[in-house]
Amino acid sequence: MVTKKPNNNPSGRSLHEKVKTSYKRTLSSTLWLERQLNDPYVAEARKLGYRSRAAFKLLQLQEKYHFLKEGMVVVDLGAAPGGWSQVAAKIIHAEKGKGTVIAMDYLEFPAIAGVRIFQQDFLSEEALTTLNSEIGEHGVDCVLSDMAAPTTGHTPTDHIRIVNLCENAFQFACSVLRPNGSFVCKVLQGGTETNLLKTVKQRFAKAYHAKPAASRKDSAEIYLVAMGFKG
Ligand SMILES: C[S@@+](CC[C@H](N)C(=O)[O-])C[C@H]1O[C@@H](n2cnc3c(N)ncnc32)[C@H](O)[C@@H]1O
Known part of the structure; x- marks a missing residue:
């Protein structure tokens, strides 16, 4: 690969x-x-x-941290056009029925074998109802979020919007993850990402900031990788 x-x-x-x-x-x-x-x-x-160059970011994070494994239940937030879902589905062997990817984006994107796609705004109440009913009582092994709101060009506004998405994704992850589960989330450097990392560290055995090689050097984007959910 x-x-x-x-x-x-x-x-x-x-x-x-x-x-x-x-x-x-x-x-x-x-x-x-x-x-x-x-x-x-x-x-x-x-x-x-792969439907996006972003697929390589997940592959490189996985290569370093190994948070995805065969048979897992994975939620992919901000999934369109589907690069991360393709990578996750392949690693967990979803097409062989060994695990499942539940993908959500407010944009429509074409089907992927082994991936259940929902076209909803993750920040809406309805989206949480959908996700919770899809997940059921068994919980999730890994929550991925590559969500990014369209940029406004005003750096502090863009930063606050992405931090809001991260905080919501983190709260959601804490509500659905099984013990020892993982959370991987895109954040933008710009001030508050260190506070988020500190908060995440309280709920996970390990949490890091990572910048995969495929993430453009001139971009403020980094990823938060948290493993070993304490429950
Ligand atoms: C960088 S793209 C994701 C790329 C994807 N990981 C891939 O590999 O193809 C970010 C996505 O987040 C989605 N997004 C942003 N805010 C969202 C929200 N509130 N609910 C659902 N999706 C959202 C956008 O529509 C966009 O498709």
Whole structure:
């Protein structure tokens, strides 16, 4: 499984393409397109059939911390377009009926074998009702959250919004995890992430901040990985 930064583009196309500016495109979308075309993870995700380059972030976190195992029940929050769910389903062998992934996003995305998809806003009451009834009394082994609200461009606002998503995901995880379960959550560096880590450490045997290689260096994004839920 390729989780290190791929060196070349399997399509054979140069990874140093410049995109011509166009009157139909804004400068930021030209730069985004250029970055996508030159990103080896984007090319590798396409080659391996992953729906997002984000799939490599989960693969790299898993390679380091081993929180996913065959037969587990996993909840994937902010799952669209489905890269993390694809990775989790493969590792737990969900397509062979050995475990299950319950995926939620307010955006629609196509089905994945072994993944139950719910199109709802995780912050709504209805979403919690859905998740709790899907999970039942048996609980969950791992809660993943790659949720990110659309950015406003105002850094403190973006930070507060993602911290709110993390805190809600953490509370949810504490309410559904089985003893010894895991919680993996995207956070943005910007001030309060250390407080969240301290809070999480009180409920889990181990908790870390991690920056997988696939997470862009210029992004404030890091991941919180907590294992050994104390119940
Ligand atoms: C970075 S993307 C996730 C990528 C995904 N892990 C993958 O590998 O394909 C973040 C997702 O979080 C979702 N999201 C943000 N806030 C949400 C909320 N309140 N409820 C459900 N989904 C949410 C967005 O719609 C978006 O699809």
